[in-house]
Amino acid sequence: RARPDKSLRFPRPLVIYLFSNAPGVCKYPAGPPAPCGWGAEEAKRFSKRSGTFPPAHSHNDWIGPPDKHSNLRPVIFYVSPEESPLERRLREARQEAQEKEEFIYSRLKAKGLEMRDETGQKATLNAEEMADFYKDFLSKNFRKHMQYNRDWYKRNFTITYLMGQVALARALRWLRWKKKNS
């Protein structure tokens, strides 16, 4: 006995349709990094979120729970006192990527993508209507999605490449240190 498909609750599609209108993303404050430990900005954000400070003895980045709306996990970046320019570039690139994503997704959330009917109630759609909506939605925002895709791939490759360079530099430094000490 076939059951009719119940109306699907309208899921919020995660589409970057405001990307092209994004104002300048706030960059990491220029200037020398904090003398040691955590940057002031990050510490503030961290304490705002969780009320606890990343432990001072930790020399690593910290990653937090996924954001309720964007599902992205915020990262607090550790600023080493002996940060080389390369490492700083890496950190800034990661910071910028994170802020960009956060911006995009928070704007998305603010706009919301819930269809409402005349009475303002959230409408439930059946499969066909949803399919039509998404087809329409995806085709209308195709360019923006492609743009986001391209940017994401570029960011991803840049950051990974920088990570590779940093890792190589650190390895060489360690080898030199070893040779000096042995």
Next chain:
Amino acid sequence: RSAGSCSGTLGLFLWHLKNTGIRQIPCHFVQLCRVANDRLITFQYFNFLKRMYVTQCNKDLSQRAKPKSDSVASPFRELQQLDQEKKVIHKIRPISPVHQPLSETSIRNEVREMKSAAETEDSVTPVRAESKEDRQWKEMKLQLNDLPGILARLSKIKLTALVVSTASAGFAMAPVPFDLTCFLIASLGTGLASCAANSINQFFEVPFDSNMNRTKNRPLVRGQISPLLAVCFAASCGVPGIALLTLGVNPLTGALGAFNIFLYTCCYTPMKRMSIANTWVGAVVGAIPPVMGWTAATGSLDAGALLLGGILYSWQFPHFNALSWGLREDYSRGGYCMMSVTHPGLCRRVALRHCLALIGLSTVAPLLDITTWTFPIISLPINLYISYLGFRFYRDADRSSSRKLFFCSLWHLPLLLLVMFTCKKSFLEKEDKGDLLGESHGRAMEIRLP
């Protein structure tokens, strides 16, 4: 049905208990399960599991699907499954944290997710612990003792195992004497190539994965490893894998492996966001491993290889389309272009079409001298059954028919390959008929696999 779901639930518990180090399994649980058939059952005896899920054994299918566990991920792409061992229980991953555990969750949803989790690539960590840890800030430092588990999840190790088994099916079907070393090298090479492809796929899809319930617990999304490590791991699997295939087996197999990696990472993965044609590309990705197995054995790409590939290609569609029908919400949330989201009619038509194609392909097998004529005859019932379910899915277009079709595809493929293998035209038979394949007799031992 309730027995099946109960065994699935039991399996879930077994797995969970095993992971949390609890040895005893009170028998109360089983009784509870059997008793409750149409009412809400809560497992009061297990505090740590009480909030994990509450199954509701009513007939109502809820659209408020709770976060879905990892469902099928296919060879080289998230399609194919080959549940040959039927040990679904051991491969079950507990479902991801339920935010509203008391919400309407049908037990069938549970079963489906549990069964589909059999092919999941992701973790099998206990749900409760996971959700608690999830709320905390974690240091991004690589823990060496976690590394094997993380890499297993990164490479979708279970999916890779299924890919390797399809490749070995291809190897077994080849009409040549069985060569064990070649078989092992080919399997290893295919496995490594699959690991590499899956890792790169996860590397590319981090922000999209974080938005889908199925994939939000992947290692890169959770920051357990850095992207650099993922890429290095992929390279360290892919390069030796392809080298092994090229040098240890033959260049053709190596080329196919490299091509498949390229197809999966550079064509299928970006295309998922661009057009619905990604499903067809992904079907090709799933069809190549058995072809690789065949070429590993024979060294040439002949009609038999293409037929085997064709059977797997056709199989992908009912399998994936039925699966994606139930995950429409998730896919649309992730912004993917899938047929089930944007072209539902086409989705069902294609599934039905390829179910019928399976019948046709099974009939072609004896014509190409791969199997005897008993194969199409014996396989007709199972092919007809899956076609029937495909037709029901086409007509009804609801979750229950899609689930039926999906589950059928899980056992259909292993059974079909098994039947094919038992009906394989004997190598000796062909020799008797003077149909020498030009293999030197002294080289390899003729081991006819039982």
